[in-house]
Amino acid sequence: MVSSFFSPGLLTAEEKRKSTGNAKLSPQTQACIECHKIYTPGIVKDWLSSRHAVTKPEEAMKKPALEKRISVNSLPDELKEYAVGCYECHSRNPEKHTDNFQHMGYKINVVVSPNDCRTCHPTEFEQYTVSKMGNAYRNIMRNPVYHTLVNTTDGIKKVENGKIVFQNASYETLHETCLGCHGTKVEVKGMKKVYTGPAMGEVTVPDLTNWPSQGVGRENPDGSIGACTACHPRHSFAIEIARKPYTCAQCHLDPDVPAWNVYKESKHGGIYDSKEDEWDFSSVPWTVGQDFKSPTCATCHNSLIVSPNGNVIAERTHDFGARLWVRLFGLIYSHPQPKSGDTTIIRNKDGLPMPTTFINEPATEFLIDKAEQEKRFDIMKNVCKSCHSTQWVNGHFVKLDNTIKETNEMTLSATKLMVEAWEKGIEDKTNPFDEAIEKLWIKQWLFYSNSIRYASAMTGAPDYAAFKNGWWELSDNLQRMRDMIDIKELTKKRFPEKGSDKKQ
Amino acid sequence: MVSSFFSPGLLTAEEKRKSTGNAKLSPQTQACIECHKIYTPGIVKDWLSSRHAVTKPEEAMKKPALEKRISVNSLPDELKEYAVGCYECHSRNPEKHTDNFQHMGYKINVVVSPNDCRTCHPTEFEQYTVSKMGNAYRNIMRNPVYHTLVNTTDGIKKVENGKIVFQNASYETLHETCLGCHGTKVEVKGMKKVYTGPAMGEVTVPDLTNWPSQGVGRENPDGSIGACTACHPRHSFAIEIARKPYTCAQCHLDPDVPAWNVYKESKHGGIYDSKEDEWDFSSVPWTVGQDFKSPTCATCHNSLIVSPNGNVIAERTHDFGARLWVRLFGLIYSHPQPKSGDTTIIRNKDGLPMPTTFINEPATEFLIDKAEQEKRFDIMKNVCKSCHSTQWVNGHFVKLDNTIKETNEMTLSATKLMVEAWEKGIEDKTNPFDEAIEKLWIKQWLFYSNSIRYASAMTGAPDYAAFKNGWWELSDNLQRMRDMIDIKELTKKRFPEKGSDKKQ
């Protein structure tokens, strides 16, 4: 079948083995491949190495519960006969897709969305869509506080008559920075012609905004949110890639979310680096001690984990916060996880859409309660206990609790100095993110307090807790704030006209 | 044997192969596994993959000298018959272990210490115990100078009436930071009940302080120092892991000890990254050019290295400073290695427990002499010469000597500015680690001078010698100190009451 598209010599042993399976390709997918083996051979070959290319969804449904990689119970007829090929995914739900277009005689969607993947993976869709990750675009772009931080940071600054003049951030730059992880809003502006090269010449395609885009909270042309390909990259969609830490590492890294940096330098990460080649990142369920001997991100946060004798240690989830009780990421203080993945609905006591106030009062009604925290904490501890004694695990988390308390206190200390600077008129609180002392204050909670918490949570990376973005910086930064207030107070008195002229 | 604990289907091919060996498990170890295969399956499986699980110490002793992985000459009777299982290690020397307790009918030590490993590995114990690494807890916690740095850095700072008020560092935070690498003091406070989960309910165990703890200089409940598991992590204790650089990397990393960062970016590290999968990290002895073609940390610093024709190039040592003549890590200047691994005994000319004075006079009587330096230098050069010509090696070390000289000079320049600031009353030398200019001074010797030296020692990472924590920062930082003195002098005069009120 497949070998009619590629001369046999070009199929790898792996591909040949797989292509002897029962899964036939649909006529439409064969037509796709006929051309795309010439025009985009890399992704055709990548897909050929995938499980999709050799699996009929109907057979995937018949597996024992723990081994299932598909969560649907009944399939549309047109998917029963064939492997999951180009056409099967790129033709789903055309009525919803504003990016659907006539392409060489077929109606094709440019963007495959989570709502399309839902056809076979509904549970994953449902968990993901209500998660913070699925809402990542909304949470940063539609929360005025965070959007101000983003806009202030990423906007061009011109110097006119010696003054710094702020401009709004361009969408392109947001796309390269925050929205690289959070996702962009992808819409269809109409159709356009693109010159594809000498072989095919001009082709007419939907004109997409903010494309390409792979961020986790992408807003799609079919109205759905998210991008499964953020972690299951095209077109192998390999579970191995999603389970290896490099995938999470793309976004969860220093200086603000150094989960990857900390993991890499932890004992767990060191064992992983030494031994990963001997482990099995593909088996479902994933057996502790047998498939792997040290956890990756996926082990603790979302994979279905079982013991060698088949007991379930943790259920699979695609709501990546579902096993978390506390949110280490301070906004501006560490706090219990929010109830809803859409965090724009939160209002703290000051009326701001933030989970804590400036003096660390949590917006309790929007955060999970004690009982829910305990429940999630137990799920996580159960993973730890696959290898560690209860005393070990408890001792570990007592330290984490202390770290949260102390880093919150250090954030509060910085906030007090910030307030002093505002009250003295040294800096202007209208935009709390655009002046020198304000930026030191941001670093206190966003970089240093966060780094220490991640380091503590994984008992790793003493440098991230100590000299590198840890307590060294946390303490030094406070001193810098104090000194900067004293210095700017003086500068201001000497040059009164310079005090507040740098605002937008 | 083992297969009675796990249904055959759950044993990997590797485990099956190994379990056909002669090494039987002791009845006690079998009992441990009977329960722990359910309660901590991960580590049971990990141990099953270990050499310990399939080796009788008696047979290990019979190997030819160069192939021996065990250094004892006669064994206690109870260890002769069986593989090295749970009970064999966790029941050693109960009379010394304050953490020994009755557990399901057996007397078990929670913590296995170097003194227990000594049963089979006495040479390693002896070398390690007198090393700086074995003394790492003592050296940082019982040296008042270093302890002040640690305490000042890691303590909570509150802001009261605009002033920064210092508190002592909590032990929990020391544990997450410095003691994460250096180790904690683990003592038994008594017994306590822990709820382990629905299956086993409450269990009574020794109540350990500062646990879990894996730092290299851990002080153990049996009075010994160190943690073999810092580098040979539980429960595979694999030599591969100890020989791969990820293990050393956990502690020897930037900004203060960027050995790992530099290695990774060196030619040696690049070849390692490209080719490690083809090398043998398990064979003893370790043959240059055959088992590996580029060194890891262990190659140069401690492994038994032979040439393909069997000549010994370097003897094994577990005193990791034994092949080092100079100590690159400046305190505050680079200096000859100390004679004793316990560096709290050092007194410099100023009476301080430091290997050099402020103006770089070495505490000569506590440091190795020229002859010993030459001896060690020759051992190291012999490793280099496995692949490099004498001229190459000499040329390399001439550069290193120059780097040491120049970075020491740059540290001296910073120290002169520091003294100016103290003499002018701009900062207060009572605690030399808590004010702005003092912290710039610390960065000069602890971060920048050190980074350049590590980069030079491994001819790697031009960035660590140049733009990233290298000469760029070393030069800029000096300027920052100069400017800060001028600025704070002015601030102080303008706000005389602000000059010294930030002290504890």
Next chain:
Amino acid sequence: MVSSFFSPGLLTAEEKRKSTGNAKLSPQTQACIECHKIYTPGIVKDWLSSRHAVTKPEEAMKKPALEKRISVNSLPDELKEYAVGCYECHSRNPEKHTDNFQHMGYKINVVVSPNDCRTCHPTEFEQYTVSKMGNAYRNIMRNPVYHTLVNTTDGIKKVENGKIVFQNASYETLHETCLGCHGTKVEVKGMKKVYTGPAMGEVTVPDLTNWPSQGVGRENPDGSIGACTACHPRHSFAIEIARKPYTCAQCHLDPDVPAWNVYKESKHGGIYDSKEDEWDFSSVPWTVGQDFKSPTCATCHNSLIVSPNGNVIAERTHDFGARLWVRLFGLIYSHPQPKSGDTTIIRNKDGLPMPTTFINEPATEFLIDKAEQEKRFDIMKNVCKSCHSTQWVNGHFVKLDNTIKETNEMTLSATKLMVEAWEKGIEDKTNPFDEAIEKLWIKQWLFYSNSIRYASAMTGAPDYAAFKNGWWELSDNLQRMRDMIDIKELTKKRFPEKGSDKKQ
């Protein structure tokens, strides 16, 4: 043959397989090995694992065009019979080699230069020699502007009477820093005796300056430039190593050229990290989708890439800028690639040897024109299109164009503040690289603008575009410059004698 030098038991399976080939070793190479298997066994073994050790150049010439790893059409007689061994390389062109010497009865060159490799690889020699990389030593050491930056950064600073006194950088420190990548000038000062150890005693060898040296633009004792071993390290010279990103990573890393850091954190890099073990880094030509499924540096920048059906996607080149239209690396603004690899010949409108002026006027006549830019852009886009649609690729590069424009604007803003500081006499422009505000200005274009551009070019590493050396720093740094001008203006007025006394 080879097995007469090493007892069979010491040959690995791989080596045995290879040594059954037809390629015999020359008598001279056999003599080399006879001794060096004892004195430098590591490199002998490494060479034994190489393609050189088992290949007669004559047979290599007979391969089909796309499979050829050799670009010569006719060979010197003495190379026809034998594998490419020690003597074949170390005896080339003795008349040109001032480092040629009598060594155990043979005339040997210490340094094998690109001109020697040219014997079999003339095309690679020609491409490399005219590239920026081949000219890397000249470009940094013979351009007075860049040399001033280097000298100012790397020179020792002494503190005398409270003033910072600059010294010129030592060659040894340049060697450890900039020249670690750019290469050193290697000359023969005469002959010298070196004591090699007890076995061989003293040996007389050419006395080389600045050796060892592996930087890409090394100036060699035979008058040629470059070092092939910078990327094809001795003595396996494996194409796998050159194709893996670790090799490029040694020099192209943060903070100034964070190509490696960005790649590692990009989707391409993440897939590479997860899957590299399954790919073939050795085959020639290199087939997209089949040998690899995500690009490494070499894929986009220089390897011969074909599609699975054998179509050439990109020709091989060893001029590593040949597929680049724009130079992201700002000096001080991003600009079109220079026409010549020797950039010392450039003169901008201000008469300086730099590709742009302070206010971003490009030195157009020294830079490639629009047509050449388009041509190169098309070559690069063709690589992208192996896996991505035209719209995807176009959308990607539209973002990059915007990034270049905006980062150039942010550099211009910093330059305006710099000029203000110079005009006000706050800092002295004689040396534009040695004072506090000047260093902030350098960071703006060298660290932050560059980081954002690399992140944009690889759609990777949102942190390098955002919080880590990205827009966060780019914006904050501008504010720091503004504040520093105000503060230093005050300090200067208060301490007028301190304004300009820090110059050399």
